[in-house]
Amino acid sequence: EPEVTQTPSHQVTQMGQEVILRCVPISNHLYFYWYRQILGQKVEFLVSFYNNEISEKSEIFDDQFSVERPDGSNFTLKIRSTKLEDSAMYFCASSVGRSLEQFFGPGTRLTVL
Amino acid sequence: GDSVTQMEGPVTLSEEAFLTINCTYTATGYPSLFWYVQYPGEGLQLLLKATKADDKGSNKGFEATYRKETTSFHLEKGSVQVSDSAVYFCALQYSGGGADGLTFGKGTHLIIQP
Numbered sequence: 001e002p003e004v005t006q007t008p009s010h011q012v013t014q015m016g017q018e019v020i021l022r023c024v025p026i027s028n029h030l031y032f033y034w035y036r037q038i039l040g041q042k043v044e045f046l047v048s049f050y051n052n053e054i055s056e057k058s059e060i061f062d063d064q065f066s067v068e069r070p071d072g073s074n075f076t077l078k079i080r081s082t083k084l085e086d087s088a089m090y091f092c093a094s095s096v097g098r099s100l101e102q103f104f105g106p107g108t109r110l111t112v113l
Numbered sequence: 114g115d116s117v118t119q120m121e122g123p124v125t126l127s128e129e130a131f132l133t134i135n136c137t138y139t140a141t142g143y144p145s146l147f148w149y150v151q152y153p154g155e156g157l158q159l160l161l162k163a164t165k166a167d168d169k170g171s172n173k174g175f176e177a178t179y180r181k182e183t184t185s186f187h188l189e190k191g192s193v194q195v196s197d198s199a200v201y202f203c204a205l206q207y208s209g210g211g212a213d214g215l216t217f218g219k220g221t222h223l224i225i226q227p
Contacts, residue, residue, distance in 0.1 A: 003156075004156060035217075041219065042117075043215075043220070101162075102159075106155050
């Protein structure tokens with residue numbers, strides 16, 4: 001059964017460093033999403049991406065964040081200069097169309113020291 | 114803004130017990146409502162959904178009814194199994210051209226003991 005994959009499963013970085021989190025969405029899906037969950041808090045929507053551009057973003061998704069689909073399979077989230085408060089679990093998701101079921105990856109745990 | 118509130122966990126039950134996980138929401142419009150489940154080491158999986166008032170979503174013995182009058186979408190199961198141990202997330206989303214992102218609750222960790 002097709003699934004969304006994410007790498008790495010756990011990333012440790014120093015404050016101020018850049019990190020890139022990678023996702024491979026399901027191959028025939030057209031919409032891609034990033035969410036994050038800070039420990040003990042809610043899963044929060046960050047951004048959606050369609051047709052090689054951002055479709056929607058939340059207020060959390062500021063200039064430190066960017067997303068890209070560098071090739072036909074990967075979907076990446078870059079955090080330019082990490083802060084301690086960026087430590088969270090980051091989930092990637094994809095869907096066939098807008099407002100249709102979103103399929104989630106297992107998440108990348110980011111720890112910023 | 115929109116929000117989802119779930120009962121705090123962990124919820125610990127014995128096998129074959131009746132399960133209720135409460136979920137209430139605040140929304141300006143008429144969202145679709147979802148329950149997602151996350152098993153250890155895996156991503157969130159859609160468990161069930163309901164798209165309009167009085168709809169009942171069901172899957173794998175779980176049920177939830179969209180109650181507009183009480184703005185609730187409580188998850189129930191008549192007889193839980195050890196394999197139901199997981200984290201359960203209630204969520205809402207606007208369909209038909211509304212916002213892309215799901216709005217989630219904090220999640221409820223369910224532990225079923227044999």
